[in-house]
Amino acid sequence: MMLSSKQVESMSLASYSQTLKTASDKKTLNTDPATLARVRTISDRLIAQVPVYRADAANWKWEVNVEKNDQVNAYCMPGGKIMVFTGLIEKLNATDDELAAVIGHEISHALREHGRERMSLAYAQQGGLALLAAVIGSKRNAATGLALGGATLGTQLFFSLPNSRTQETEADRMGLELAARAGYNPNAAVSLWTKMGQNGGKKPTEFLSSHPSDKTRIDDLTKLIPTVMPLYEQAKVGK
Secondary structure (H helix, E strand, O other): OOHHHHHHHHHHHHHHHHHHHHHHHOOOOOOOOHHHHHHHHHHHHHHHHHHOOOOHHOOOOEEEEEEOOOOOOEEEOOOOOEEEHHHHHHHHHHOHHHHHHHHHHHHHHHHHHHHHHHHHHHHHHHHHHHHHHHHOOOOOOHHHHHHHHHHHHHHHHHHHHHHHHHHHHHHHHHHHHHHOOOOOOOHHHHHHHHHHHHHOOOOOOHOOOOOHHHHHHHHHHHHHHHHHHHHHHHHHHHO
């Protein structure tokens, strides 16, 4: 980790604040009170479970907003800043359980500090590629460009993307448990990613993607569902 948690949270807060301002200026921020209340209710139940994974997260300044945006997406920035796009809800006709699967996944990224890890990785890569450029830069020819380009592609394919896929899988698994603890049906994770797979056009092969393939993701989640069902059943009894 080349950046501290405070550094990353500070940068994330600045970015989130700018996002909120831009959406507010465009009149796309929290336009539907019912949708906002729904998303915040689901998020609050998930947030209530975060101390199970890290005690300090209970003291984060959590914030949940909804942006009117056609993208099928949601995110949780370091420090607990959540944004859900209406495209995720509308295009997938997402149930509360499915929304919990997505938001739980995104919260897991924040809890595991995946954003900090990726930003640190980017800093390391920039430094390494800059050093390589300095070493071979004296030979300004096609071979030099090919070498640097090959290094960049190799870094992406064999380090950055596999690492991102590992983070996605970890967030899938942790998010599944988080949602179950909050009383949301784990089976919704499978129906969610099935809908995701049916949404949109052709996707890159898993080798060239920062995310696992839909099939890989669904197979992994399906195997894990029986292990978290007792948490879901216990949460339902406790309601």
